[in-house]
Amino acid sequence: MASDSPKRLTIYDLARLAESSPSTVSAVLNGTWQRRRISKKLATRILSLAQSEGYSANMQARALRRERSGIIGMILPMYDNRYFSSIAQYFESEARRRGLFAIVSCTNRDPIQEREATRMMLAYRVEHLVCTGATDPDSIAMMCQESGISSLNLDLPGDKAPSVISANRAGARRLTLAILDRLSVEQRRDDPVLFIGGRGQDHNTRERIAGFKQARAERGLETAQEDILPCDYAADKAQAALRAYMQNRSGLPGAMFINSTISLEGIVRWLQLSGYCLDDIIFGCFDWDPLAAAFHPRLMMARQNVVEMIERVFELIDTPPPDPTLLIEVQPEIIGI
């Protein structure tokens, strides 16, 4: 059953069947037949033949000749949280809407994998590359530049290509204010607040820390250095960092600013294992997870606006900005206030 298809149908086969020529078949299938003065009769015949024979164009051949692959690439740290997975999903559907085929590669926040994935994308001649949450966005932008491919940064900014990111500082400030408000309501205005999660070197984390400190300053509060724990993006790291933090303290901090849902996982796990009630502490999480929201309705979250971010990305692709260092910030939404 699978043996009857030694070859896929080509335009040459169709031309033979329609008693026409490959170039005519090609023109008909591309819709350029009117411009080439192919008769409607022949066009119809070829089209119905292509239909009935189940012809599908070989994209490699098309890409080769047109020097356009029809592919748009994205590199992504991972799929395992709602933020990145919705980025991938929305990117794909937007690409499809524009007649582009989306290819996404996971690079595990590893600069070597990022470059390797970029090399593959360039080898497959993607028309654009969106570089999401890259640890080393500039070296990727350079690779693209050398190949004459337009690239964009998403989520984490770079200097060598336009970037679309969340308004990290402003979002963190608003989330922190919400946390402080709730502390005030509970008459615990001066309780310490712990910032935990993320990478100290990465732009987003630095900005969120800045926003965090700024909000506290606005409320007349100082921020101790030991209350800032950028322990990387990993549940276990957050869990370990919190355990270590708590060894030097008598009680829980009044609230926590948790930088990413993956950190939230480690934090919540540690609190549960240590017998704390989650309601004893006020949480703000920079990132959104509806399952977490279901389990803990009092959890405040900064939900990054993925839909708008992807829209901005495609706008930049459609009309490249004159300034390659353009940085667009998209406000996250604070949920659960």
Place this chain on the structure above:
Amino acid sequence: MASDSPKRLTIYDLARLAESSPSTVSAVLNGTWQRRRISKKLATRILSLAQSEGYSANMQARALRRERSGIIGMILPMYDNRYFSSIAQYFESEARRRGLFAIVSCTNRDPIQEREATRMMLAYRVEHLVCTGATDPDSIAMMCQESGISSLNLDLPGDKAPSVISANRAGARRLTLAILDRLSVEQRRDDPVLFIGGRGQDHNTRERIAGFKQARAERGLETAQEDILPCDYAADKAQAALRAYMQNRSGLPGAMFINSTISLEGIVRWLQLSGYCLDDIIFGCFDWDPLAAAFHPRLMMARQNVVEMIERVFELIDTPPPDPTLLIEVQPEIIGI
């Protein structure tokens, strides 16, 4: 800076630079130069030239000539849960290990999108297609067959291609037994248990219901039809179904078998909104989410063995089974007992 690359380097350019010929360059870059008796000296010269000029082969041209794209495709319902996202991620890394480029497309559990994505995959001449959680796997398998492309089903089985799925019935049975054991411990052996979530038509849900009933039968319990609510995969649907279910009842069921984490989301949300304590009820969820586990350590979950499933998939790709209807079941792990 980006203007100096009107064209990418080709083997013809390299041949000119090396004062050699395209075929020689090709042989050198492919490592077949010894077989073609190219001198080591020339090979080295060409290789270092390719290196220094940053040559990267045009995969479209290569694919066209070799009649092998080097691409492996996967269609997937969505990325937004840990099960599917880890499938995508592990699939990608395994593909990469084998020198294949992985392309994943989301199809939103929609048969039309599934076929559309398949068409694109076939147009890009994927060498294999893995069809994950497809609502209509057989029509996809047929499309692949007509193009002479090998296809496989993952997660949901089909009749027209080999399938790798979780041992749904056995897993559901074990999860149900764990639920019933815990009910017994709490002296609530005869409390009703609600099965909720999934699609009544889909193979996995049917099998899980069967396993659920079987486990209850083994404990001498009957299962009422109204306690089986396959309300589709969606948080809101589960929430609505539970609300409706509770309108005819005085109190909570003793336990719930929740078919998928997305259903869990709706269930937990409703319970919280309705003021119930989550510990009043025993949960078993068929699917795994570490964040849920962190929030609710007493939550029992059937964690599908993604690593092994993907390994089986690639084994079937490497050595296609004689029987195209082969069905391989992989045991999930019951967590939180």
Place this chain on the structure above:
DNA sequence: GCACTAAGCACAATCGGTTGTGCACTAAAG
């Protein structure tokens, strides 16, 4: 000195499309 072998490489066809160009034919105009 000559045939023979092997080494070292280049030529050219090919994969399946796309697209610039031009030929043959018809109909209208002069």
Place this chain on the structure above:
DNA sequence: CTTTAGTGCACAACCGATTGTGCTTAGTGC
């Protein structure tokens, strides 16, 4: 009846790689 203007289509070059084949030159044996 000839020229002109379209109409309808086919030819052939090309995109950038891969690969079967064959040509040249050097080395070996006799």
